[in-house]
Amino acid sequence: MSSESEIAKPGLEGVIAGETAICCVDQGKLLYRGYPISELAEKTAFSEVAHLLIYGELPNAAQLKKFQDQLSAFHGLRPEVLSALRTIPADAPMMSVLRTCVSMASHFDPVDGQEVEALQRRAIWLLAVASDVVAARFRLLNGKEPIKPKPGVSHAHQMLYSFHGTEPDKLSVRLLDLTLVLYAEHDFNASTFTNRVVASTASDMTSATVSAIGALKGPLHGGANEEAINLILQFKSAQEAGVWVRDALAKKGKIMGFGHRVYKNGDHRAVILEGEMRKLAAVKGRQDLVAIYDAIKDPVVNKEHPIYPNVDYPCGLVYYLMGMPPDLYTPLFACSRIAGWCAHYIEQIQNNRIYRPLSRYIGPPLRSVPPIEKR
Numbered sequence: 001m002s003s004e005s006e007i008a009k010p011g012l013e014g015v016i017a018g019e020t021a022i023c024c025v026d027q028g029k030l031l032y033r034g035y036p037i038s039e040l041a042e043k044t045a046f047s048e049v050a051h052l053l054i055y056g057e058l059p060n061a062a063q064l065k066k067f068q069d070q071l072s073a074f075h076g077l078r079p080e081v082l083s084a085l086r087t088i089p090a091d092a093p094m095m096s097v098l099r100t101c102v103s104m105a106s107h108f109d110p111v112d113g114q115e116v117e118a119l120q121r122r123a124i125w126l127l128a129v130a131s132d133v134v135a136a137r138f139r140l141l142n143g144k145e146p147i148k149p150k151p152g153v154s155h156a157h158q159m160l161y162s163f164h165g166t167e168p169d170k171l172s173v174r175l176l177d178l179t180l181v182l183y184a185e186h187d188f189n190a191s192t193f194t195n196r197v198v199a200s201t202a203s204d205m206t207s208a209t210v211s212a213i214g215a216l217k218g219p220l221h222g223g224a225n226e227e228a229i230n231l232i233l234q235f236k237s238a239q240e241a242g243v244w245v246r247d248a249l250a251k252k253g254k255i256m257g258f259g260h261r262v263y264k265n266g267d268h269r270a271v272i273l274e275g276e277m278r279k280l281a282a283v284k285g286r287q288d289l290v291a292i293y294d295a296i297k298d299p300v301v302n303k304e305h306p307i308y309p310n311v312d313y314p315c316g317l318v319y320y321l322m323g324m325p326p327d328l329y330t331p332l333f334a335c336s337r338i339a340g341w342c343a344h345y346i347e348q349i350q351n352n353r354i355y356r357p358l359s360r361y362i363g364p365p366l367r368s369v370p371p372i373e374k375r
Protein backbone atom coordinates (compact mmCIF):
# COMPACT_ATOMS: atom_id res chain seq x y z
CA MET A 1 0.00 0.00 0.00
CA SER A 2 1.24 3.53 -0.82
CA SER A 3 2.28 5.77 2.01
CA GLU A 4 0.58 9.18 2.32
CA SER A 5 3.45 10.88 0.48
CA GLU A 6 3.14 8.39 -2.43
CA ILE A 7 -0.58 8.95 -3.07
CA ALA A 8 -1.08 10.64 -6.44
CA LYS A 9 -3.28 13.76 -6.39
CA PRO A 10 -4.97 14.11 -9.81
CA GLY A 11 -5.42 17.78 -10.60
CA LEU A 12 -3.27 18.51 -7.49
CA GLU A 13 -6.55 18.69 -5.57
CA GLY A 14 -5.94 19.74 -1.97
CA VAL A 15 -2.20 20.22 -2.55
CA ILE A 16 -0.67 23.45 -1.23
CA ALA A 17 1.85 24.05 -4.02
CA GLY A 18 3.34 27.28 -2.66
CA GLU A 19 2.74 30.40 -0.61
CA THR A 20 1.35 33.71 -1.82
CA ALA A 21 0.66 37.12 -0.33
CA ILE A 22 -1.35 38.20 -3.38
CA CYS A 23 -4.72 36.52 -2.99
CA CYS A 24 -6.72 34.44 -0.54
CA VAL A 25 -9.45 32.21 -1.99
CA ASP A 26 -11.67 30.21 0.34
CA GLN A 27 -15.31 29.38 0.93
CA GLY A 28 -15.91 32.40 3.12
CA LYS A 29 -13.80 35.08 1.48
CA LEU A 30 -11.91 36.30 -1.57
CA LEU A 31 -9.20 38.83 -0.75
CA TYR A 32 -6.76 40.65 -3.03
CA ARG A 33 -3.80 41.51 -0.79
CA GLY A 34 -6.14 41.56 2.20
CA TYR A 35 -8.99 43.59 0.69
CA PRO A 36 -12.36 41.82 0.25
CA ILE A 37 -13.51 41.52 -3.35
CA SER A 38 -16.92 43.01 -2.49
CA GLU A 39 -15.26 46.23 -1.28
CA LEU A 40 -12.85 46.41 -4.21
CA ALA A 41 -15.78 45.87 -6.61
CA GLU A 42 -17.69 48.72 -5.01
CA LYS A 43 -14.93 51.23 -4.34
CA THR A 44 -12.13 50.78 -6.86
CA ALA A 45 -11.53 50.75 -10.61
CA PHE A 46 -9.45 48.19 -12.47
CA SER A 47 -6.30 50.37 -12.65
CA GLU A 48 -6.29 50.65 -8.85
CA VAL A 49 -6.68 46.89 -8.52
CA ALA A 50 -3.95 46.25 -11.08
CA HIS A 51 -1.67 48.60 -9.11
CA LEU A 52 -2.58 46.78 -5.90
CA LEU A 53 -1.68 43.42 -7.42
CA ILE A 54 1.49 44.50 -9.23
CA TYR A 55 2.91 46.92 -6.61
CA GLY A 56 1.40 45.42 -3.45
CA GLU A 57 -0.67 48.43 -2.33
CA LEU A 58 -3.61 50.49 -3.56
CA PRO A 59 -2.31 53.65 -5.24
CA ASN A 60 -2.77 57.16 -3.90
CA ALA A 61 -3.92 59.77 -6.43
CA ALA A 62 -0.38 60.55 -7.66
CA GLN A 63 0.54 56.86 -7.98
CA LEU A 64 -2.69 56.16 -9.85
CA LYS A 65 -2.02 58.98 -12.28
CA LYS A 66 1.51 57.68 -12.87
CA PHE A 67 0.18 54.16 -13.43
CA GLN A 68 -2.46 55.37 -15.90
CA ASP A 69 0.05 57.59 -17.70
CA GLN A 70 2.40 54.64 -18.11
CA LEU A 71 -0.45 52.48 -19.38
CA SER A 72 -1.50 55.18 -21.87
CA ALA A 73 2.09 55.60 -23.07
CA PHE A 74 2.39 51.86 -23.74
CA HIS A 75 -0.78 51.73 -25.88
CA GLY A 76 -0.47 51.46 -29.65
CA LEU A 77 0.73 48.30 -31.39
CA ARG A 78 4.02 48.23 -33.29
CA PRO A 79 3.54 48.01 -37.09
CA GLU A 80 5.29 44.61 -37.07
CA VAL A 81 2.69 43.24 -34.65
CA LEU A 82 -0.16 44.72 -36.68
CA SER A 83 1.29 43.15 -39.84
CA ALA A 84 1.43 39.76 -38.13
CA LEU A 85 -2.13 40.22 -36.92
CA ARG A 86 -3.35 40.87 -40.46
CA THR A 87 -1.92 37.54 -41.66
CA ILE A 88 -3.83 35.37 -39.16
CA PRO A 89 -6.82 33.56 -40.73
CA ALA A 90 -10.19 35.14 -39.90
CA ASP A 91 -11.48 31.95 -38.26
CA ALA A 92 -8.63 31.70 -35.72
CA PRO A 93 -10.01 31.93 -32.17
CA MET A 94 -9.39 35.32 -30.53
CA MET A 95 -7.48 33.65 -27.66
CA SER A 96 -5.08 32.05 -30.15
CA VAL A 97 -4.64 35.44 -31.82
CA LEU A 98 -3.93 37.02 -28.45
CA ARG A 99 -1.38 34.31 -27.60
CA THR A 100 0.44 34.76 -30.93
CA CYS A 101 0.43 38.56 -30.91
CA VAL A 102 1.56 38.98 -27.29
CA SER A 103 4.41 36.64 -28.19
CA MET A 104 5.16 38.67 -31.35
CA ALA A 105 5.06 41.95 -29.37
CA SER A 106 7.66 40.56 -26.94
CA HIS A 107 10.29 40.91 -29.68
CA PHE A 108 9.78 44.67 -29.36
CA ASP A 109 9.50 44.81 -25.55
CA PRO A 110 10.19 48.48 -24.69
CA VAL A 111 11.21 47.63 -21.10
CA ASP A 112 14.77 46.55 -20.32
CA GLY A 113 15.83 44.48 -17.36
CA GLN A 114 14.69 41.77 -15.01
CA GLU A 115 14.76 43.71 -11.74
CA VAL A 116 11.44 44.17 -9.90
CA GLU A 117 10.88 47.77 -11.10
CA ALA A 118 11.38 46.66 -14.71
CA LEU A 119 9.05 43.71 -14.22
CA GLN A 120 6.37 45.99 -12.80
CA ARG A 121 6.66 48.25 -15.84
CA ARG A 122 6.61 45.23 -18.15
CA ALA A 123 3.39 44.10 -16.48
CA ILE A 124 1.80 47.47 -17.34
CA TRP A 125 3.11 47.15 -20.90
CA LEU A 126 1.55 43.67 -21.18
CA LEU A 127 -1.81 45.06 -20.01
CA ALA A 128 -1.64 47.65 -22.81
CA VAL A 129 -0.50 45.17 -25.47
CA ALA A 130 -3.21 42.63 -24.69
CA SER A 131 -6.08 45.10 -24.90
CA ASP A 132 -4.63 46.65 -28.07
CA VAL A 133 -4.35 43.23 -29.74
CA VAL A 134 -7.93 42.27 -28.89
CA ALA A 135 -9.27 45.65 -30.05
CA ALA A 136 -7.25 45.64 -33.29
CA ARG A 137 -8.36 42.11 -34.13
CA PHE A 138 -11.99 42.95 -33.35
CA ARG A 139 -11.87 45.97 -35.67
CA LEU A 140 -10.07 44.16 -38.49
CA LEU A 141 -12.62 41.33 -38.38
CA ASN A 142 -15.34 43.98 -38.69
CA GLY A 143 -13.68 45.52 -41.73
CA LYS A 144 -12.33 48.52 -39.82
CA GLU A 145 -8.79 49.73 -39.26
CA PRO A 146 -7.40 49.75 -35.70
CA ILE A 147 -7.67 53.20 -34.16
CA LYS A 148 -5.31 55.34 -32.14
CA PRO A 149 -5.65 54.83 -28.39
CA LYS A 150 -7.39 57.52 -26.36
CA PRO A 151 -5.23 58.84 -23.54
CA GLY A 152 -6.51 60.02 -20.16
CA VAL A 153 -9.46 57.65 -19.69
CA SER A 154 -9.93 54.54 -17.56
CA HIS A 155 -8.71 51.19 -18.86
CA ALA A 156 -12.28 49.95 -19.41
CA HIS A 157 -13.19 53.17 -21.23
CA GLN A 158 -10.06 52.86 -23.38
CA MET A 159 -10.90 49.25 -24.26
CA LEU A 160 -14.47 50.02 -25.30
CA TYR A 161 -13.35 53.08 -27.25
CA SER A 162 -10.71 51.09 -29.09
CA PHE A 163 -13.26 48.40 -30.02
CA HIS A 164 -15.98 50.69 -31.32
CA GLY A 165 -14.24 53.99 -32.12
CA THR A 166 -16.99 55.89 -30.33
CA GLU A 167 -17.43 57.17 -26.79
CA PRO A 168 -18.80 54.32 -24.65
CA ASP A 169 -21.81 54.88 -22.39
CA LYS A 170 -21.18 55.15 -18.64
CA LEU A 171 -23.00 51.93 -17.77
CA SER A 172 -20.89 49.87 -20.18
CA VAL A 173 -17.68 51.39 -18.83
CA ARG A 174 -18.73 50.66 -15.24
CA LEU A 175 -19.74 47.08 -15.98
CA LEU A 176 -16.65 46.24 -18.02
CA ASP A 177 -14.54 47.76 -15.26
CA LEU A 178 -16.34 45.65 -12.66
CA THR A 179 -15.71 42.43 -14.60
CA LEU A 180 -12.03 43.38 -14.96
CA VAL A 181 -11.82 43.87 -11.17
CA LEU A 182 -13.50 40.50 -10.54
CA TYR A 183 -11.34 38.65 -13.06
CA ALA A 184 -7.99 40.20 -12.07
CA GLU A 185 -6.73 37.57 -9.64
CA HIS A 186 -7.59 34.20 -8.10
CA ASP A 187 -4.50 32.61 -6.49
CA PHE A 188 -3.22 29.26 -7.84
CA ASN A 189 -5.84 28.68 -10.56
CA ALA A 190 -4.74 26.75 -13.66
CA SER A 191 -3.45 29.70 -15.71
CA THR A 192 -1.69 31.39 -12.78
CA PHE A 193 -0.12 28.10 -11.79
CA THR A 194 1.03 27.69 -15.41
CA ASN A 195 2.52 31.18 -15.19
CA ARG A 196 4.32 30.34 -11.94
CA VAL A 197 5.67 27.06 -13.31
CA VAL A 198 7.19 28.93 -16.27
CA ALA A 199 8.48 31.67 -13.92
CA SER A 200 10.05 29.00 -11.73
CA THR A 201 12.29 27.92 -14.62
CA ALA A 202 13.67 31.53 -14.65
CA SER A 203 12.08 32.13 -18.05
CA ASP A 204 10.86 35.64 -18.90
CA MET A 205 7.58 37.33 -17.91
CA THR A 206 6.16 37.40 -21.44
CA SER A 207 6.79 33.68 -21.96
CA ALA A 208 5.00 33.02 -18.68
CA THR A 209 2.10 35.25 -19.79
CA VAL A 210 1.82 33.58 -23.19
CA SER A 211 1.73 30.16 -21.51
CA ALA A 212 -0.96 31.39 -19.12
CA ILE A 213 -3.06 32.67 -22.04
CA GLY A 214 -2.92 29.14 -23.45
CA ALA A 215 -4.16 27.71 -20.15
CA LEU A 216 -6.91 30.29 -19.75
CA LYS A 217 -8.25 29.51 -23.23
CA GLY A 218 -9.51 26.08 -22.15
CA PRO A 219 -13.29 25.76 -21.63
CA LEU A 220 -12.78 24.22 -18.18
CA HIS A 221 -11.09 27.49 -17.16
CA GLY A 222 -11.52 30.97 -18.70
CA GLY A 223 -13.11 29.66 -21.87
CA ALA A 224 -16.22 28.88 -19.82
CA ASN A 225 -17.66 32.42 -20.10
CA GLU A 226 -17.99 31.95 -23.86
CA GLU A 227 -19.39 28.43 -23.43
CA ALA A 228 -21.90 29.69 -20.85
CA ILE A 229 -23.42 32.31 -23.13
CA ASN A 230 -23.51 29.90 -26.06
CA LEU A 231 -25.46 27.53 -23.82
CA ILE A 232 -27.98 30.23 -22.84
CA LEU A 233 -28.40 31.39 -26.44
CA GLN A 234 -29.17 27.93 -27.76
CA PHE A 235 -32.61 27.97 -26.12
CA LYS A 236 -35.72 29.76 -27.36
CA SER A 237 -37.49 29.63 -24.00
CA ALA A 238 -36.94 29.01 -20.29
CA GLN A 239 -39.04 25.88 -20.56
CA GLU A 240 -36.80 24.45 -23.29
CA ALA A 241 -33.70 25.27 -21.20
CA GLY A 242 -35.21 23.61 -18.11
CA VAL A 243 -35.92 20.38 -20.02
CA TRP A 244 -32.40 20.34 -21.43
CA VAL A 245 -30.62 20.95 -18.12
CA ARG A 246 -32.60 18.28 -16.23
CA ASP A 247 -31.75 15.79 -18.95
CA ALA A 248 -28.08 16.85 -18.94
CA LEU A 249 -27.86 16.43 -15.16
CA ALA A 250 -29.51 13.01 -15.34
CA LYS A 251 -26.87 11.98 -17.86
CA LYS A 252 -24.08 13.44 -15.66
CA GLY A 253 -23.33 16.04 -18.32
CA LYS A 254 -21.29 19.15 -17.60
CA ILE A 255 -23.08 22.50 -17.40
CA MET A 256 -20.64 25.20 -18.44
CA GLY A 257 -20.21 28.12 -16.05
CA PHE A 258 -20.96 25.97 -13.00
CA GLY A 259 -18.68 24.33 -10.45
CA HIS A 260 -15.33 25.25 -8.99
CA ARG A 261 -12.41 23.36 -7.49
CA VAL A 262 -12.32 25.55 -4.37
CA TYR A 263 -15.79 27.06 -3.99
CA LYS A 264 -18.32 24.43 -3.00
CA ASN A 265 -20.94 26.87 -1.65
CA GLY A 266 -20.82 29.48 -4.40
CA ASP A 267 -18.34 31.86 -6.04
CA HIS A 268 -18.17 35.32 -4.40
CA ARG A 269 -17.61 36.95 -7.81
CA ALA A 270 -20.65 35.29 -9.38
CA VAL A 271 -22.90 36.61 -6.61
CA ILE A 272 -21.67 40.19 -7.20
CA LEU A 273 -21.99 39.94 -10.98
CA GLU A 274 -25.37 38.23 -11.02
CA GLY A 275 -27.00 41.22 -9.30
CA GLU A 276 -25.53 43.55 -11.92
CA MET A 277 -26.61 41.21 -14.72
CA ARG A 278 -30.24 41.36 -13.52
CA LYS A 279 -30.20 45.16 -13.45
CA LEU A 280 -28.59 45.35 -16.89
CA ALA A 281 -31.12 42.91 -18.36
CA ALA A 282 -33.95 45.10 -17.01
CA VAL A 283 -32.39 48.17 -18.65
CA LYS A 284 -32.00 46.29 -21.95
CA GLY A 285 -35.46 44.70 -21.78
CA ARG A 286 -34.05 41.15 -21.99
CA GLN A 287 -35.92 39.38 -19.17
CA ASP A 288 -36.31 36.48 -21.62
CA LEU A 289 -32.58 35.77 -21.32
CA VAL A 290 -32.71 36.07 -17.51
CA ALA A 291 -35.54 33.52 -17.50
CA ILE A 292 -33.35 31.09 -19.48
CA TYR A 293 -30.39 31.89 -17.17
CA ASP A 294 -32.53 30.99 -14.15
CA ALA A 295 -34.08 27.94 -15.81
CA ILE A 296 -30.57 26.51 -16.26
CA LYS A 297 -29.33 27.62 -12.85
CA ASP A 298 -32.23 26.52 -10.63
CA PRO A 299 -32.04 22.75 -11.20
CA VAL A 300 -28.22 22.80 -10.82
CA VAL A 301 -28.18 24.68 -7.52
CA ASN A 302 -31.24 22.83 -6.16
CA LYS A 303 -30.10 19.28 -6.86
CA GLU A 304 -29.16 16.95 -4.02
CA HIS A 305 -25.48 17.88 -4.33
CA PRO A 306 -25.72 21.49 -5.47
CA ILE A 307 -23.26 22.98 -7.93
CA TYR A 308 -23.12 26.76 -8.02
CA PRO A 309 -22.46 29.21 -10.85
CA ASN A 310 -18.89 30.41 -11.08
CA VAL A 311 -18.03 33.95 -12.23
CA ASP A 312 -18.16 32.91 -15.89
CA TYR A 313 -21.89 32.12 -15.85
CA PRO A 314 -23.21 35.64 -15.15
CA CYS A 315 -20.26 37.24 -16.92
CA GLY A 316 -21.12 35.65 -20.27
CA LEU A 317 -24.59 37.19 -20.09
CA VAL A 318 -23.31 40.58 -18.87
CA TYR A 319 -20.96 40.82 -21.87
CA TYR A 320 -23.71 39.67 -24.24
CA LEU A 321 -26.13 42.27 -22.90
CA MET A 322 -23.38 44.86 -23.40
CA GLY A 323 -23.45 43.91 -27.08
CA MET A 324 -20.12 42.11 -27.24
CA PRO A 325 -19.61 38.99 -29.38
CA PRO A 326 -18.77 35.78 -27.45
CA ASP A 327 -15.32 35.40 -29.05
CA LEU A 328 -14.24 38.46 -27.02
CA TYR A 329 -15.20 37.17 -23.58
CA THR A 330 -12.22 34.99 -22.68
CA PRO A 331 -9.77 37.53 -24.16
CA LEU A 332 -11.35 40.21 -21.94
CA PHE A 333 -10.76 37.88 -18.98
CA ALA A 334 -7.12 37.56 -20.08
CA CYS A 335 -6.75 41.34 -20.44
CA SER A 336 -7.62 41.60 -16.75
CA ARG A 337 -5.88 38.48 -15.38
CA ILE A 338 -2.54 39.67 -16.79
CA ALA A 339 -2.35 41.87 -13.67
CA GLY A 340 -2.61 38.79 -11.43
CA TRP A 341 -0.31 36.66 -13.57
CA CYS A 342 2.42 39.30 -13.53
CA ALA A 343 2.08 39.80 -9.77
CA HIS A 344 2.56 36.04 -9.34
CA TYR A 345 5.50 36.02 -11.74
CA ILE A 346 7.25 38.66 -9.62
CA GLU A 347 6.40 36.86 -6.39
CA GLN A 348 7.60 33.52 -7.75
CA ILE A 349 10.99 34.69 -8.95
CA GLN A 350 11.63 36.57 -5.70
CA ASN A 351 11.48 33.36 -3.71
CA ASN A 352 12.00 30.73 -6.34
CA ARG A 353 12.26 26.99 -6.39
CA ILE A 354 11.65 25.23 -9.70
CA TYR A 355 8.35 23.30 -9.86
CA ARG A 356 9.10 19.67 -10.42
CA PRO A 357 6.51 17.25 -8.99
CA LEU A 358 6.73 13.48 -9.24
CA SER A 359 4.50 11.05 -11.07
CA ARG A 360 3.68 7.43 -10.36
CA TYR A 361 4.68 5.19 -13.27
CA ILE A 362 1.85 2.94 -14.49
CA GLY A 363 3.35 1.88 -17.84
CA PRO A 364 4.71 -1.53 -18.94
CA PRO A 365 7.23 -3.26 -16.67
CA LEU A 366 10.93 -3.33 -17.55
CA ARG A 367 11.46 -4.90 -21.01
CA SER A 368 14.20 -5.02 -23.66
CA VAL A 369 14.10 -3.38 -27.07
CA PRO A 370 13.37 -6.07 -29.72
CA PRO A 371 15.09 -5.87 -33.12
CA ILE A 372 12.97 -3.93 -35.65
CA GLU A 373 11.94 -7.06 -37.64
CA LYS A 374 10.42 -8.59 -34.50
CA ARG A 375 8.25 -5.58 -33.48
Ligand code: ACO
Nearest residue numbers: 219220221222224253254255256257258259260261307310
Ligand atom coordinates in the same frame (compact mmCIF):
# COMPACT_ATOMS: atom_id res chain seq x y z
N1 ACO B 1 -21.84 20.56 -14.36
C1 ACO B 1 -22.28 19.39 -13.87
N2 ACO B 1 -21.63 18.72 -12.90
C2 ACO B 1 -20.50 19.26 -12.41
C3 ACO B 1 -20.00 20.49 -12.89
C4 ACO B 1 -20.71 21.13 -13.90
N3 ACO B 1 -20.26 22.29 -14.40
N4 ACO B 1 -18.87 20.78 -12.21
C5 ACO B 1 -18.67 19.79 -11.35
N5 ACO B 1 -19.66 18.86 -11.47
C6 ACO B 1 -19.80 17.63 -10.70
C7 ACO B 1 -18.89 16.56 -11.25
O1 ACO B 1 -19.50 15.79 -12.25
C8 ACO B 1 -18.56 15.77 -10.02
O2 ACO B 1 -19.65 14.94 -9.73
P1 ACO B 1 -19.43 13.45 -9.10
O3 ACO B 1 -18.79 13.71 -7.76
O4 ACO B 1 -20.80 12.89 -9.03
O5 ACO B 1 -18.51 12.74 -10.05
C9 ACO B 1 -18.49 16.81 -8.93
O6 ACO B 1 -19.35 17.88 -9.37
C10 ACO B 1 -17.10 17.36 -8.68
O7 ACO B 1 -16.62 17.86 -9.93
P2 ACO B 1 -15.12 17.79 -10.41
O8 ACO B 1 -15.11 17.71 -11.92
O9 ACO B 1 -14.38 16.73 -9.65
O10 ACO B 1 -14.58 19.19 -9.96
P3 ACO B 1 -13.16 19.76 -10.29
O11 ACO B 1 -12.77 20.53 -9.10
O12 ACO B 1 -12.22 18.71 -10.78
O13 ACO B 1 -13.44 20.72 -11.54
C11 ACO B 1 -14.27 22.56 -12.76
C12 ACO B 1 -13.76 22.08 -11.40
C13 ACO B 1 -13.23 22.22 -13.85
C14 ACO B 1 -14.43 24.07 -12.70
C15 ACO B 1 -15.62 21.86 -13.07
O14 ACO B 1 -16.55 22.25 -12.09
C16 ACO B 1 -16.11 22.20 -14.46
O15 ACO B 1 -15.69 21.56 -15.43
N6 ACO B 1 -17.01 23.22 -14.60
C17 ACO B 1 -17.50 23.63 -15.91
C18 ACO B 1 -16.48 24.52 -16.60
C19 ACO B 1 -16.39 25.89 -15.96
O16 ACO B 1 -17.39 26.54 -15.71
N7 ACO B 1 -15.15 26.34 -15.72
C20 ACO B 1 -14.87 27.68 -15.16
C21 ACO B 1 -14.26 27.55 -13.79
S1 ACO B 1 -14.07 29.12 -13.01
C22 ACO B 1 -12.83 29.84 -13.83
O17 ACO B 1 -11.97 29.25 -14.40
C23 ACO B 1 -12.81 31.32 -13.82
